[in-house]
Amino acid sequence: MLSPSRVFAELSETGRPDDPRRVIGRAVVLGGSMAGLLAARVLSDHADQVVIIERDDIGPAADTTGFEPRPGVPQGSHVHALLPSGQLQLERWFPGFADEAVAAGAVVPDPAAVRHYVNGTQRRYANDLTIRGRALSATRPFLEGLVRARVAQLANVHIVHGQAAGLVMTGGKVTGVHHHPGTSPDGGATGVPQTEPADFVVDAMGRSSRLGGWLAEHGLPSPPVRRMPIKLTYATALFRRDPQISDIDVAFAQALPAPGCVARIGGITAVEDDRWIMLVAGYNEDRPSRERADFVSRCRRDFPAVFGDIAERGEMLGDVVTYHQADSRRRDFHALDGLPAGLIAVGDAVASFNPVYGQGMAAASLHASALSAYLCRDPRLDEPAAGYFAMVRVVVDAAWQTSTTADLALPHVDGPYPPGYRLIAGLANLIFMTSADDRELNRRLSMVTTMLAHPNSLARPGVLIHAALARLKSRGPAVSSTARQELP
Template identity: 60%
Template sequence: MASSPSRLFAEISTAERPGSTRVLMRRAVVLGASMAGLLAARVLSDHAEEVLIIERDASEADNEPRPGVPQGTQVHGLLPAGNLQLDRWFPGFTAEAIEAGGTLPTPESARIYLNDVLRPPAPPVAGIGALVSTRPFLETLVRRRTLAVENISLVTGQVKGIDLSSTKVTGVRYTPTGADEPVTEAADMVVDGMGRSSKLSDWLEDAGWPAPELKRMPIKLNYATALFRRDTDISDSMVVVAQTTAGKGRVARMGGINAVEDDRWIMLIAGYGDDRPTRDFDDFKARCRRDFPSVFGDIAERAERLGEVITYHQADSRRREFHKLSRLPGGLVAAGDAVASFNPVYGQGMTSAMLHASCLSAHLRSGASPAEPAHGYFERVKVVVDAAWQISTQADLELPHVDGPYPKGYRVTSWLGDLVFAASMKDQELNARLSAVTMMLAHPMSLARPSTLLRAVKAKLSR
């Protein structure tokens, strides 16, 4: 894998379906029916005779939030790159989701405000959209499509640990729902899709293996979300994103509105540190009117509210550096938030998980043996994590309460990012290139190409 990060990212994020696959193992076991777990199971179904998902929540996830997803009630964003991967692994997925009630806004119907200034819409990319829905709606569809694959099955229970030989993973121990004693499922490959609270590092250390280094960036993010009945007499908004950056008397905040299934709006407002929206609806309305573009206040004050205001707090962004491990049990991988979770206001979580599944596919199609350490997989995942981490932490490091860690070359990349961003407000081509990065269709390093920087410098000089 000597390709540059930009080229490797392009290979991972392709919409092209694998031409041919080989069965490499008898059984693969996936821990968790998260988005990461479901997509990993779909990929593994091409390479295993049997794929077993072990999920702790007994719920069928019929358009309702799962207990294991505490943020499932909040606004979720599926970036265009994630939409592409869903159609890649489940052909016709977007059309099915739209028929079921999801929406596919055009770039012109999405309004993005930065410090109360409306950004120009991103130029449309042929065949690429961003499906908009609630998280439970999307997860239900993905779960149904995954379990419709003939060699994938799901059981419910609490995972207790993994079994390891001197060289590789051999099985998973779990207690089935309703049982008193754990059972062991043999496995040729195990995928950890258990999210931020994964215990894989502890299990590795307990068995005498090194655990990945855990890096954290404190963000102290506070969410509040409410659902409303859509009403075109109030607004025709489909997608609205409003970000205020810290500085010059401004307080860092983020707001979002999505037009979702069942003719509803889901609206979020967020602050940092001690700026905490509450469950009180009067407080919610006041913040919408005071701190965000007028459409937020219009909806909060005039639209029919559906349910209570729900809050959520995330203390940090984090990543586990699996790619740095020199010793790793064969057949063991992690995906999604079990590897890295980011500031959720940038909508990278679900899309990253889907790209991790494509990393797994590329790894297994590369000729790598499932019995060997999955270093090639984690090198690919690093490229995806680096891309999302750079986008989100670059902005988070500007928050007054965040004091690092600062990545190598932070000042240079920050200056270049500001240069390209400012030029993109007037230059449609630069707007398209920047949008491709923020939509996770391209790696951030693509913005460092000489042609992009020269164009940005010319735009600055012309001003």
């Protein structure tokens, strides 16, 4: 059996299958957001026909102008960092994607204009987003819109507007999906229910997926759910970019929790159409509001000067929008006995993490990679997709370990603690502290935080000895033990 690091490395490969075999007649993907679109792209190699059922009316899918947030993806108004691993996978499935994105207005951040602050002090080395080439910075609707346009060009993929409502099951296998064509403006179902026949169904309905309930309707068990209550609130605003105010392309700022200090997160990224998107986030009872005055005062009070400068002097475009996420959540399909054949899940429907670490789209792209690996191995499709979920588990475990180790250091997060938590947290803290001033350690840490490498790669003796020696040599003040995680 391959180690998790090895599986992760294989899923991170960027070659496309040479001669993919068509092993599926008709595949149906429920949800046409990032994870669903990526899964549809992979399935287009292996299925005669792929149908994406999406609840939002997205209009002409091939249109590559005027991308706006949409109701089915409420997080789409907020900062979305595309981690290098996600970018590489997008390039893998849609060759030329990065060039196309840049031509359409995505920003390639200048490394000299990327800053990472911890408790107001700039780290010498920021999380390295250019570790595998140039980074891309854009809004979430822009990225999704470009991916959707590429998927719409695939001859055997069709996107239909409708709300999926249940599974059709025949003899332990999923054979179709019930759906209501079209939806009303309030998101409710309108059209007469229809059944879409399917040989293979993908749940890409996001973190609120109702798949568990649909399985229960057929007397089948639901995947066990694990939650970590992070109680995170984002407030986000767009600003016109203005070189008179700042030359910043990307800024991350962490205020770490300590006695008398509250943990907070701030972020700025330059995005298409000459704008900055800026977020401030708080935990537990520290909830940023939609009030502009609150946004501005948080920027000035809690973060480095550039945040206050943009908030006070910049032209705000539109209103402040907020988003509350109660928990990080994973559905352990790999642990489920009795999953029907012909059914998988991808993206946030499997696991969603604290978004400040920017893992979601990269994780979804690695799920697509797992789907490709699974289908290339000519699996028995009349059996549950255990081989697929075993690979997805590796991706989920890696992202979960990285994000929850950091979140468990927040005073209001009281578990669940994994076995060996104290040791893992202590070593993570050592690497985070020393990597601020050590280029090689920063590179290794960045490989993990940008999801290019499995977290186990940091637990090698050589890395830990290097970190311990660097710590001994350093004269700087120790960073609080809560500073375990870099932002994207």
